[in-house]
Amino acid sequence: MSRKYFATAGTRGTVGQAPITPDFMLRLGHAVGRVLRQSAKRPTVLIGKDTRISGYMIESALEAGFASAGVNVLLTGPLPTPGVAYLTRALRQDLGVVISASHNPFADNGIKFFSAKGEKLPDAWELAVEAALEEAPQWVDSASLGRAKRLEDARGRYIEFCKNSFGSDLTLKGLKIVVDAAHGAAYHVAPDVFHELGAEVIAIGCKPDGFNINAGFGATAPGALVEAVKAHGADYGVALDGDADRLQLVDATGRLYNGDELLYVMVADRLSQGARVPGAVGTLMTNMAVELALRARDVEFVRAKVGDRYVLEELAARGWQLGGEGSGHLLALDKHTTGDGIVSALLVLQSVCRSGRSLAEQLQGVDLFPQTLINVRLQPGQDWKSSTGLAEAQAAVTAELGGRGRVLIRASGTEPLLRVMVEASDADLAQRCARRLADAVAA
Numbered sequence: 200m201s202r203k204y205f206a207t208a209g210t211r212g213t214v215g216q217a218p219i220t221p222d223f224m225l226r227l228g229h230a231v232g233r234v235l236r237q238s239a240k241r242p243t244v245l246i247g248k249d250t251r252i253s254g255y256m257i258e259s260a261l262e263a264g265f266a267s268a269g270v271n272v273l274l275t276g277p278l279p280t281p282g283v284a285y286l287t288r289a290l291r292q293d294l295g296v297v298i299s300a301s302h303n304p305f306a307d308n309g310i311k312f313f314s315a316k317g318e319k320l321p322d323a324w325e326l327a328v329e330a331a332l333e334e335a336p337q338w339v340d341s342a343s344l345g346r347a348k349r350l351e352d353a354r355g356r357y358i359e360f361c362k363n364s365f366g367s368d369l370t371l372k373g374l375k376i377v378v379d380a381a382h383g384a385a386y387h388v389a390p391d392v393f394h395e396l397g398a399e400v401i402a403i404g405c406k407p408d409g410f411n412i413n414a415g416f417g418a419t420a421p422g423a424l425v426e427a428v429k430a431h432g433a434d435y436g437v438a439l440d441g442d443a444d445r446l447q448l449v450d451a452t453g454r455l456y457n458g459d460e461l462l463y464v465m466v467a468d469r470l471s472q473g474a475r476v477p478g479a480v481g482t483l484m485t486n487m488a489v490e491l492a493l494r495a496r497d498v499e500f501v502r503a504k505v506g507d508r509y510v511l512e513e514l515a516a517r518g519w520q521l522g523g524e525g526s527g528h529l530l531a532l533d534k535h536t537t538g539d540g541i542v543s544a545l546l547v548l549q550s551v552c553r554s555g556r557s558l559a560e561q562l563q564g565v566d567l568f569p570q571t572l573i574n575v576r577l578q579p580g581q582d583w584k585s586s587t588g589l590a591e592a593q594a595a596v597t598a599e600l601g602g603r604g605r606v607l608i609r610a611s612g613t614e615p616l617l618r619v620m621v622e623a624s625d626a627d628l629a630q631r632c633a634r635r636l637a638d639a640v641a642a
Contacts, residue, residue: 203329203332204218204227204328204329205325205328205329209309209310209311209312210227210309211300211301211309211310212307212309213307214251214253214256214306214307214308219253219257219307219308219309221256221257221259221260222260224256224257224260224261224264224310225261225263225264225267226264226336227261227328227332228260228261228262228263228264228265228268228270229264229265229268229336230264230268230328230331230332231264231265231268231270231312231328231331232244232264232268232269232345233268233331233337234324234328235268235293236268236269236270239293241269241270241271241345242293243270243271243272244265244270244271244273244292244295245274245275245287245292245296246258246261246262246272246273246274246275246296246298247274247275247276247277247278247279247280247282247286247295247296247297247298247353248275248276248278248297248299248384249299249300249384249412249441249442250277250382250383250384250386250407250409250412251298251300251305251409251412252305252409254277254299254308257308258274261298261310262347265345266344266345266346267336267338267345268345269339269343269344269345270345271345271346271347272345272346272347273290273292273348273349273350274347274348274350275349275354276349276353277384277386277387277407278353278354278357278384278388279384279385279439279442279443279444279540280297280299280301280384280442280443280444280537281443281444281535281537281538281539281540281541282353282357282388282443283295283297284313284536284537285317285356285357285360285535285536286356286357287315288316288317288536289356289360290350292315293315294312294313294314294315295312295313295314295317296310296311296312297311297312297313298310299311299441299442301442301444301445302381302413302440302441302442302445305411305412305413305414316536317535317536317537318537319508319511319537354387354388357388358388358391358392358395361388361392361539361541361542362392364534364542364545364546365396365545365546365548365549366549366552366553370396370397371393371396371397371548372397372398373397374397374398374435374548374552375398375399375400375401375431376393376398376399376400376401376433376435376436376437376548377400377401377402377424377427377428377431377436377437377449378390378400378401378402378405378436378437379402379403379416379417379421379423379427379436379437379438380405380416380417380443381404381413381416381418381438381440382404382405382406382407382411382412382414382416382417383404383407383412383442383443384442384443385541386404386405386406386407387405388443389402389405389437389439389443389541390405392541396545401433403416403423403424403427404416404438412441413440413441416438417439417441418438418439418440418445418447419445421438421449421455424436424437424438424447424449425453425455428449428450433451434451435448435449435450435451435548435551435558436448436449436450437544439541440527440540443539443540444507444528444537444538444539445526445527445528445538445540446458446461446527446529446540446544448461448544448547448558450557452559454559456558456562457525457526457527458523458524458525458528458529459481459485459486459488459489459524459525459567460489460562461523461527461529461543461547462479462481462489462523462529463489463492463562463565464547464550464561465521465529465531465546465547465550466493466496466498466521467496467550467561468549468550468553468554469521470496470498471550471553472553476498476521477498477499477517477519478498478499478500478501478517478519479493479498479499479522480500480501480510480513480514480519480522480523481500481524482502482503482504482506482509482524482525483503483505483607483609484505484607484620485500485502485524485525486525486570487622488566488567488568489565490502492564501513501517503522505524506524507523507530510522510523510524510528511530511532511537514530514532515532519532520532520533523538523543527540527543529543531543531546534546568604568623568624569622569623569624569625569626570620570621570622570629571620571621571622571626571629571632571633572620572633573618573620573633573636573637574611574616574617574618574619575618575619575637575640575641576615577617577640583608583610583617583640588639589608589636589639591639592635592636592638593606593608593636593639595635596632596635596636599628600623603623603625603628604621604622604623604628604629606620606621606622606632606636607619607620607622608620608636619633619636619640620633621633
């Protein structure tokens with residue numbers, strides 16, 4: 200059975216258009232509740248959300264759906280996605296539910312689920328929910344209806360969890376840090392975490408109004424953070440996205456560090472403490488310079504498909520702990536079961552505090568390779584995989600690059616486009632080779 204509603208990041212779309220409608224959310228809550236009751240007599244789910252205006256509507260619809268299936272609900276209010284994952288596990292809930300469209304604009308929204316262990320759920324569970332959605336509802340009687348209540352101290356519990364990921368022998372005292380929460384779920388969490396660890400905090404992007412999430416602030420719009428760091432003479436800036444599972448970091452000079460570089464710093468910090476790091480996981484888009492730098496330190500590097508879900512699956516399969524994407528989704532599985540922007544920032548700053556070396560100093564010699572990405576529009580029915588011309592061009596480009604770069608060609612999942620990416624130690628070489636491949640596709 201193929202998925203109809205679930206994608207790699209749960210269910211997501213424009214509010215008011217299927218499936219992000221109140222009637223579907225009621226059906227979804229009911230279907231998920233029925234699946235949960237197959238293994239628990241009276242399950243309880245924990246529901247958190249970001250700051251979108253549509254969160255109220257979706258929360259109410261889900262709550263009604265769960266109650267109609269005989270499932271209790273615990274509501275946290277606005278809370279980062281990783282906070283929901285943590286509390287689901289810590290409070291022994293049967294399921295965690297996040298209402299968020301992450302880095303998307305406010306007009307979108309979506310649903311993510313976490314298991315009782317705070318982990319992504321298996322395909323079999325999602326398929327069971329999809330099957331239940333196709334069946335007629337089975338409303339429970341009045342005596343069996345679920346109840347709902349609010350968890351008043353959700354924010355405080357999660358703040359303490361984040362702080363505990365930072366070395367107990369370390370402090371952020373003496374550091375001035377700008378914290379940008381993208382007017383999202385971490386607006387009332389992230390500034391307090393860094394402040395309580397000793398930093399002087401300047402908060403931006405922390406005044407949500409239901410409509411401004413990710414608008415000009417946060418990890419997907421780091422320009423505001425760069426300007427604020429410079430204006431306040433801060434040492435570092437931390438930018439999260441709307442649901443706070445993604446991180447971008449800026450230093451005092453305004454230099455922006457992406458997830459690839461921050462993953463390297465996290466690995467290097469552990470190596471400096473004498474810890475064994477057998478390997479790390481990136482994606483097909485991870486910069487080759489980071490791969491080479493890790494291998495030079497005897498750390499195996501493996502590439503997963505693009506998406507933090509696939510990075511997580513690869514880490515679990517290998518029993519490794521560290522992985523991430525250039526977009527800022529970073530995983531440290533000995534600290535949390537899912538990507539956490541606040542925890543990731545603390546692990547990076549921990550390295551700064553422990554070593555006494557800035558991020559720039561720690562990344563000396565790790566010079567990111569220039570990348571050229573060209574989108575080539577595909578004609579209806581065009582079979583690019585069988586193109587002899589493209590295969591010959593790719594073989595020639597690979598030979599020309601030698602060990603100085605790599606090629607990635609993949610189809611877009613949403614548009615009739617072929618994405619041609621060439622990464623090389625020399626920018627001109629990358630551009631020339633990418634153009635050669637793009638021309639071969641269009642020929």
